Amino acid sequence: MLEPQYDGNAVEGEIYRRWEASGFFNPDTCVAKGATKKNAKPFTIVLPPPNVTGTLHMGHAAMLVIEDIMVRYWRMKGRKALWLPGTDHAAIATQSKVESLIYKKEGKNRHDLGREEFLKRVREFAAESHDTIVNQMRRMGASVDWSREAYTLDEARGEAVATAFKRMYDMGLIYRGARIVNWDPKMQTTVSDDEIEWREEKVPLYYLQYGPFVIATARPETKFGDKYVVVHPKDKRYAKYKGGEKLSLEWINGPVIATVVKDAVMDMDFGTGAMTITPWHDATDFEIAERHGLDREQIIDERGKLLPVAGEFAGMKIRDARAAIVEKLRQKSLLVKVEEGYVHRIATSSRGGGRIEPQIKEQWFVAVNKKFTLEKSKIKGIRSGSETTLKKIMLAAVAGGQIEIIPKRFEKIYFHWIENLRDWCISRQIWFGHRIPVWYHRAFAKVSADNGNEMIAGDPPAGGAEMDWAQDPDTLDTWFSSGLWTFSTLGWPLDYARSKPKKGSDLATYHPTDVLETGYDILFFWVARMILMTGALLGDIPFRTVYLHGLVRDEKGKKMSKTDGNVIDPLDMIRKYNADATRLSLVMGAAPGSDIKLSEDKVRGYRNFTTKIWNVGRFVLMHYTPEFANQHAVFSVSDKKHLAGAVKAKREVARFIEKFQFHRAAERAYHYLWHTFADKIIEAKKEDLKDADAKKAAAAYHLLEAILMECLVMLHPFVPFVTEALYQNLPAGGKNFRREREFLMMNPWK
RNA sequence: GGGCGCUUAGUUCAGUGGUAGAACGUCUUGCUUACACCAAGAAGGUCGUAGGUUCGAUCCCUACAGCGCCCACCA
Numbered sequence: 099m100l101e102p103q104y105d106g107n108a109v110e111g112e113i114y115r116r117w118e119a120s121g122f123f124n125p126d127t128c129v130a131k132g133a134t135k136k137n138a139k140p141f142t143i144v145l146p147p148p149n150v151t152g153t154l155h156m157g158h159a160a161m162l163v164i165e166d167i168m169v170r171y172w173r174m175k176g177r178k179a180l181w182l183p184g185t186d187h188a189a190i191a192t193q194s195k196v197e198s199l200i201y202k203k204e205g206k207n208r209h210d211l212g213r214e215e216f217l218k219r220v221r222e223f224a225a226e227s228h229d230t231i232v233n234q235m236r237r238m239g240a241s242v243d244w245s246r247e248a249y250t251l252d253e254a255r256g257e258a259v260a261t262a263f264k265r266m267y268d269m270g271l272i273y274r275g276a277r278i279v280n281w282d283p284k285m286q287t288t289v290s291d292d293e294i295e296w297r298e299e300k301v302p303l304y305y306l307q308y309g310p311f312v313i314a315t316a317r318p319e320t321k322f323g324d325k326y327v328v329v330h331p332k333d334k335r336y337a338k339y340k341g342g343e344k345l346s347l348e349w350i351n352g353p354v355i356a357t358v359v360k361d362a363v364m365d366m367d368f369g370t371g372a373m374t375i376t377p378w379h380d381a382t383d384f385e386i387a388e389r390h391g392l393d394r395e396q397i398i399d400e401r402g403k404l405l406p407v408a409g410e411f412a413g414m415k416i417r418d419a420r421a422a423i424v425e426k427l428r429q430k431s432l433l434v435k436v437e438e439g440y441v442h443r444i445a446t447s448s449r450g451g452g453r454i455e456p457q458i459k460e461q462w463f464v465a466v467n468k469k470f471t472l473e474k475s476k477i478k479g480i481r482s483g484s485e486t487t488l489k490k491i492m493l494a495a496v497a498g499g500q501i502e503i504i505p506k507r508f509e510k511i512y513f514h515w516i517e518n519l520r521d522w523c524i525s526r527q528i529w530f531g532h533r534i535p536v537w538y539h540r541a542f543a544k545v546s547a548d549n550g551n552e553m554i555a556g557d558p559p560a561g562g563a564e565m566d567w568a569q570d571p572d573t574l575d576t577w578f579s580s581g582l583w584t585f586s587t588l589g590w591p592l593d594y595a596r597s598k599p600k601k602g603s604d605l606a607t608y609h610p611t612d613v614l615e616t617g618y619d620i621l622f623f624w625v626a627r628m629i630l631m632t633g634a635l636l637g638d639i640p641f642r643t644v645y646l647h648g649l650v651r652d653e654k655g656k657k658m659s660k661t662d663g664n665v666i667d668p669l670d671m672i673r674k675y676n677a678d679a680t681r682l683s684l685v686m687g688a689a690p691g692s693d694i695k696l697s698e699d700k701v702r703g704y705r706n707f708t709t710k711i712w713n714v715g716r717f718v719l720m721h722y723t724p725e726f727a728n729q730h731a732v733f734s735v736s737d738k739k740h741l742a743g744a745v746k747a748k749r750e751v752a753r754f755i756e757k758f759q760f761h762r763a764a765e766r767a768y769h770y771l772w773h774t775f776a777d778k779i780i781e782a783k784k785e786d787l788k789d790a791d792a793k794k795a796a797a798a799y800h801l802l803e804a805i806l807m808e809c810l811v812m813l814h815p816f817v818p819f820v821t822e823a824l825y826q827n828l829p830a831g832g833k834n835f836r837r838e839r840e841f842l843m844m845n846p847w848k
Numbered sequence: 849g850g851g852c853g854c855u856u857a858g859u860u861c862a863g864u865g866g867u868a869g870a871a872c873g874u875c876u877u878g879c880u881u882a883c884a885c886c887a888a889g890a891a892g893g894u895c896g897u898a899g900g901u902u903c904g905a906u907c908c909c910u911a912c913a914g915c916g917c918c919c920a921c922c923a
Contacts, residue, residue, distance in 0.1 A: 102883060303923090315923060328923090368922040375923085382921035442923095507852065511918065514851070518919070618918095653860080655916090675885095686871075687861045692853085693916095695860060703872055706885040717882035762862070765870070780882080 100719065100827065104712035106676020110819045114236050117822075122844055124243045125178040133844045134178055141172035141179045142611040144584050145242060146624070147250060149188035150227040151195050154234040156650035156658065156696060157617055159668035160684040162238045164647055164760055165615050167685070169241055170815040171755050174847035180608050182587050183235065183242035185228050187251035189531035189576035190293070190449040194285060196220045196530075213529050220530045224251075234669060239677050239818050241843070246604075248587040250579045251532065258586035259579050260535040262635055269470050271488065271634060272462060272524070278377075278384040279459050279523050280445065283402040284452025287527040288461060290575060291520070292623050295448040303440035304424065305370070307432045309347030309356055311336075314369030316442045318427060319420045322350055322408050323395040324374035326357050328386060330364035333371050350427065351409040361386050379456050398455055416455075462525040462534060462572070464488070466630075475637040482637070491633035492516050492626060501629065503644045504758050505691040508621060515622050522627075524575045531573030538568050580624055581631035584611050584640040614641040617649060618691055645758050646691050650684065653697035671701045678817035679705035685764045685816060707768060708820045711813065714776050715824035718802045721787050721795075722829055731800035732793065740779050740801065744770070744808040751812045752847065767812045775805055803828075814842055 121127035128134035143165050148158050165181060173179035196219055197208055208216040228249070235242065248255060266272045279288040304318050311327050327345075329336040339345075341360040346353060356374075363386065364371060377387035377394035387394055399405055404419055406412045411419050427433040445454035466488045475482045477491060478498030493516055495501050496509055503509045525534060579586070588604040599605035610632075614625060625644055632640035651657055652664040659665065671680040682704035688694040733741065747770040754763035779802070786798035806824075814821045825842035839845045 100882095103885075104883095313923080317923085363921060363923095365922050373923045380921085380923080382923075385921070511852070514919065622918095689862075692861090697860085697872095699872065700860080702885080706883095709883065709885045713883035713886085715882090720882065765862075769870075776883085777887085781887095 100712075100716045102713060102716065104676070104709050104820055104823070106678060106708065106819055107673060109823050110237070110239070110672075110677050113819055113822050113826075114239060117241065117841060117843060118236075118244065120841065122173075122841065123181075123241050124245050125173075125180045128173070128844070129178065133839070134173075134176060138176055138178045140608050140612075141169070141177040142182070142608040143169060143180070143613050143615060144182045144587055144611055145184060145240075146614075146616045146620075147184040147186035147248075147580070147583065148231050149186050149191055150224040150231065151188055151191050152227055153230050154668060156666055156668055156684070158234075159238055159680065160647055160650050160688070160694060161615060161617070162235060162240045163681045163684050164645070165613075166238070166240050166681075166818070167755065167760055167763075167815040168613060168615070170818060170843065171752070171847065173241070173843070174811065174814070174845060175752075176846060178607070180246075181240070181242045182246050182248065182608075183232075183240070183244065184248035184250070184583070184587060185231060186580060187224060187249065187531065187576065189526060189573060190285065190287065190289070190528055191576075192224060193220060193528050193530040194449055194451075196223045199223070208529065217529055237669060237672055237677060238681065241818075246587065250576070250583070254592075255579055255582070255586050256532060257592065258582050258590055259532045259574065261591040262578075262582055262631065263535050263574075266464065266634060269634070270468060271465050271470060273465060274460060274462050276458050276460050277463065277521070277523070278381050278456050279461055280447075280454045281400065281457040281459065282447045282452040283400065283455055285447065285449075285528065286400065288459065288523055288525065289447045289449070289454060290523055290577070293448050294445045294454060296443045297446055299442050299444050300439050301442045303369070303437040303442075304427075305434040305437070306427060307434055308349070308372075308374055309345045310339075311372045312370045312434050313373050314437075315373070316440060317420075318423050319404070319411075319416050320376045320379050320397050321374060322404075322411075323397055324349070324356075324376060325354050326359050326387075326390075326392055327372055327374050328359045328361050328364060329372045330366050331360040331362060333364070333366050335371060348430070348432070350423065350430070350432070357392075359386065359390050359392070361389065378458050381456055384456070384458065394458060396458070398457070400457065402455055461523050462536075462574075464522040464524055464630075466519050466521055472633075472637050477633060477637065477639060488630050488634060489516060489519060492519075492629050495629050495633060495639050500639050501642060501644060504646065505689075508618060508644075508646055508691060512621060512626065515626065519626075522575075524578050525570075525572040526575055527572055529573065531576060532579055534570040534572050534574060536570040538570065539566055577623055577627050578631075581627040582635070584614070584628060584632060585609055585636060590636075609636075610639050611641045613643045613645055615645045615647065618646040619649065621646065643758070648688065648691055648693035650694045650696055653695055653699075655693070655695055666696055666698065671698070674698075675701050675705035676708055676819065678708045678820050682707065682764060682768075682816060685760050686768075688761050690758060707772070708817060710772055710776065711809075711817065711820050712824065714771065714780070714809070715806060715827070717780060718799075718806045719824075719827060719829075721799055721802070725792065726796045726799050727829070729793070729796035729800070731797050733797060733801060737797065737801045741804055741808075743774065744805045747774070748808050748812040748847075755815070764816050767809075767816065771809050771813065775809055779805060810842055811845060811847055814845075818843065 117123065122133065125134060129136050145165065146161060148154060169179050169181040200206055200219060263272060280294055282289050301316050303314055303316055305312050305314050308327055315321060339358045341358055343358045345356045347356055363382065375383035375386055376397060377383045377392060378396045379398055395407060397405055397407055398416055402416055404411050404414050404416060411423060424433065446452065447454060469485050469487055471483060472480060472486050473483060477494050478500050479494040480486050480491060496503065496512060503512060585605060588609050590605055616625065628640045632638055656662065656664060668680055679701050683696060683701040684694060747766060751763045751767050754766060783798045783802060786794050789795050810821045810825055822842045825837065828837045830837055
């Protein structure tokens with residue numbers, strides 16, 4: 099006899115072990131064992147690889163649950179279901195985490211340790227995180243195919259990255275150039291536009307006399323070298339100054355020759371409508387300089403200190419220099435007025451936390467607006483062999499309806515983002531990551547991207563004078579390797595001779611993938627870049643549907659964070675309640691794209707539901723007697739109605755799953771089991787079960803058993819453990835034997 | 849500055865052009881041999897505000913308010 103209380107923790111580990119050992123998580127094994135048809139349609143999800151920066155949080159748990167629901171459902175539906183797991187090295191995030199750990203413990207920075215030793219430490223940390231994460235995934239019940247597990251920084255992915263880099267370089271899509279980048283003086287690396295977090299700060303706005311102009315600035319400490327004054331071409335106040343006109347005037351460190359520039363970016367209503375520019379340290383200024391072919395000069399060095407151009411202020415940290423500079427301006431009567439409380443937005447690195455100082459640097463870029471020829475295209479609206487751009491590919495894939503984003507409103511956001519997209523800076527000055535596959539020859543002091551003799555991209559130089567070649571010291575943005583994830587995990591490029599993958603290969607079978615399920619917060623970071631990379635390299639889409647889930651917040655709607663102490667740990671919830679309850683709490687009430695509010699009460703509530711499922715099953719099993727085994731069940735009209743009702747509920751659950759309405763699917767199943775099956779049907783049949791008439795009792799029993807089976811099937815994707823545990827207890831033998839398969843997991847969803 | 853979303857029972861949220869739904873919570877009653885992590889039942893909402901379309905709107909349209917999010921080159 100089963101215990102009335104279902105103890106998930108006592109059975110989940112063993113159930114998972116048996117599932118895993120059976121090999122059924124691997125679609126090839128399903129086919130080999132005859133559980134899935136050989137020619138079955140595939141269903142593929144590649145897991146968004148969690149960062150190896152520690153442990154899984156509720157957001158990961160939500161992701162695992164939603165994906166597991168889909169994969170379990172489609173597997174039961176007979177599809178060749180592949181859910182491919184992996185982890186992400188998360189370059190900057192991991193490196194910065196390890197750096198701070200080492201600094202706290204040993205007071206050393208990465209340069210003290212050296213590249214090799216430091217990388218060894220990062221790798222150790224990453225390996226440890228990996229093990230933790232993988233165990234957590236098992237605890238959640240994720241039915242991933244471990245035999246295909248990948249890591250964004252392993253050998254196969256390295257091969258993919260190098261190949262991708264080389265190809266895109268040859269296509270003219272990757273170039274090296276001096277461009278303004280977001281420089282993080284703290285981490286000593288560039289940071290992409292999307293990795294920036296903006297903070298508002300109230301600062302004084304200084305009005306400075308610049309010859310006949312008055313200019314407004316929040317950053318007087320960058321103004322030393324300014325020799326261009328910009329106004330709007332239509333600004334009547336400055337109509338008497340012609341573009342290109344030179345003026346001699348007194349400035350911070352003495353007289354300068356200033357040139358008037360007219361550009362329409364100017365906002366005539368802001369300040370005085372005139373400003374000077376510092377192209378080396380400001381993106382807007384850089385663009386103005388580009389447009390008009392102006393000189394640029396570096397004012398601030400990579401550590402955030404002023405360069406000799408600052409005269410007496412050279413060597414000072416910019417932050418400390420401001421007051422002194424303002425004082426000097428005042429003494430020279432160049433300070434017209436100060437407006438307090440001006441709200442200024444400052445950029446910080448979302449990964450490293452440092453304050454961004456834009457710099458012009460030699461970096462590697464992916465050109466998003468450059469025309470190139472796409473040899474083979476399966477993307478709607480872009481013909482094979484036609485000229486296109488990466489931006490157009492990204493737009494076409496979604497605009498043509500080939501990729502559907504759920505919920506739909508994110509498509510607009512996506513388009514808007516693409517329109518504003520600029521060339522993607524892919525090089526990082528950190529050590530942990532894919533080293534840029536470019537070698538420079540010693541004999542050429544100056545590296546030029548235009549001349550193939552001076553550099554090799556993509557392949558290490560062949561033998562011989564190896565000593566003469568030095569590899570680029572930088573590494574690639576982590577999203578470069580993540581962008582390849584849907585196909586680098588499926589055998590590309592080894593499997594990708596010419597333009598067509600080998601028949602029967604993973605790539606041919608499982609790509610494009612069916613669903614990419616992730617949080618809406620990385621729509622741009624990742625989803626857009628996968629579309630870009632897959633378009634450029636395969637001429638195809640990476641996935642057909644993008645399902646975006648919301649952020650998991652605390653019960654008050656606040657973001658969970660360690661500093662606020664409101665973090666709910668998925669493992670805690672599993673230990674305290676069980677895995678199924680934790681899973682349900684992340685699905686129920688969670689509409690696509692909207693944030694999920696989670697509280698421990700909610701988990702407890704669904705733990706109660708798992709107990710209910712257990713007791714429903716227990717009740718049915720309790721009334722089983724061996725005589726029933728061969729008893730033919732005669733169902734009355736109302737019995738048939740009940741059974742049809744269960745089938746109907748199951749069909750509705752299926753429809754909701756297929757429409758990506760997991761919250762509604764779960765609710766439907768929940769409600770059917772509890773309020774129809776348990777409250778109505780079982781209650782009504784209790785009398786019959788006690789009846790002395792064996793036939794009547796058998797019919798009642800078989801009805802309940804039949805409905806229980808339907809319930810277990812429709813609930814399984816949501817609560818796989820408790821349903822599997824019950825299934826394993828169902829009676830075997832006799833013609834009413836309903837346990838058709840070794841596992842409920844492989845039971846067909848008819 | 850531009851865009852998007854949300855506003856429905858105490859709470860968290862579903863939902864639909866035709867007299868309002870769930871879960872949790874609350875209250876009442878029951879230790880009826882599946883389950884007290886339970887059962888039976890009850891209370892509780894003019895579906896943000898103001899207009900409009902319609903035979904009829906919580907659902908469609910317009911405006912407004914509050915909250916939240918995203919994007920952006922106001923120095």
